[in-house]
Amino acid sequence: xxxxxxxxxxxxxxxDITMLTIKKLxxxxxxxxxxxxxxxHQVFVDEQGYPVENVKNEYDPSAVHFVAFKNDCxxxxxxxxxxxxxxxxxxxxxxxxxxxxDKRAAEMAKLVVTKEYRSKPIALYIMxxxxxxxxxxxxxHIFVWTLARMNKSLMLYEKFGFKTVREFEIFGxxxxxxxxxxxxxDAVYDTAKVTVHSRVANAYRxxxxx
Numbered sequence: 001x002x003x004x005x006x007x008x009x010x011x012x013x014x015x016d017i018t019m020l021t022i023k024k025l026x027x028x029x030x031x032x033x034x035x036x037x038x039x040x041h042q043v044f045v046d047e048q049g050y051p052v053e054n055v056k057n058e059y060d061p062s063a064v065h066f067v068a069f070k071n072d073c074x075x076x077x078x079x080x081x082x083x084x085x086x087x088x089x090x091x092x093x094x095x096x097x098x099x100x101x102d103k104r105a106a107e108m109a110k111l112v113v114t115k116e117y118r119s120k121p122i123a124l125y126i127m128x129x130x131x132x133x134x135x136x137x138x139x140x141h142i143f144v145w146t147l148a149r150m151n152k153s154l155m156l157y158e159k160f161g162f163k164t165v166r167e168f169e170i171f172g173x174x175x176x177x178x179x180x181x182x183x184x185x186d187a188v189y190d191t192a193k194v195t196v197h198s199r200v201a202n203a204y205r206x207x208x209x210x
Contacts, residue, residue: 020122022129025065032067033060035074043112048150051171059090059109064133068113068126076122078111078130082137091145091178095168105141106134111153123156131160140183148175157181 025032037055044050059081068076082105083089089097089107097105108130113122134142144162146153147170154177162179170176 019070020125021069022126023067023069024129024133025067027063028061032065032074036065036067036077039074039077039112039114040110043114044110047115048147050147054171057090059087062087063109064130066126066130066133068122070117074114075117076111076113076126078126079109080130080134081107081109082134082139083107089143091143094145094170094176095166095178097143103141104137104139105143106137106139107143108134109144111144118152124159127156127160135183142181142183143178144181145176145178148177154179 023032040055041052044054045052060079062081064080064082066078066080067074081087081089089105090109091097091107108127111123111127113126131142142162143165144157146157148154148167157179160181162181164177165180166178168176168178
């Protein structure tokens with residue numbers, strides 16, 4: 001299990017610097033999975049109005065999950081799915097991906113952050129950890145989708161260099177936006193190394209421990 005420890009933005013709490021911990025987990029056979037599902041339900045269903053069926057799916061057992069904790073409290077999670085011949089990406093249930101062909105592709109899915117920490121760059125931290133994992137595994141294209149009404153999520157993905165490739169209907173009546181990151185050509189994270197991306201990368205890598 002990889003553990004990433006990050007200075008919590010030098011935030012002073014009663015004289016101490018609190019720490020953010022990001023853990024990489026595989027599959028669902030671990031103690032954190034139930035907490036992940038609770039957080040997904042809180043954000044997706046209770047706050048954003050997604051159907052409850054969106055909380056858990058058949059892809060979770062084969063996924064790589066990143067979970068973020070502050071003071072032993074789960075505050076964020078994201079899941080990664082690497083495409084295989086026998087296991088297409090979750091988004092392929094909703095739309096065909098002509099962009100794939102022979103490319104090494106993955107999907108970043110179910111990114112959630114608790115409401116009280118959305119003003120902090122927690123989503124960027126956990127996305128950075130997930131992104132680096134996919135780079136290590138020679139992924140060339142990353143897909144992500146969200147509802148068209150989720151403007152802040154769309155803006156976050158665009159900061160990383162994701163570009164819209166198509167729209168599709170989901171949950172019967174809602175419009176979803178599918179975005180793709182062509183790492184070789186569009187990855188702002190690696191090519192520009194500017195503003196928060198550079199600081200995030202340097203911060204979490206400095207505190208990465210095996």
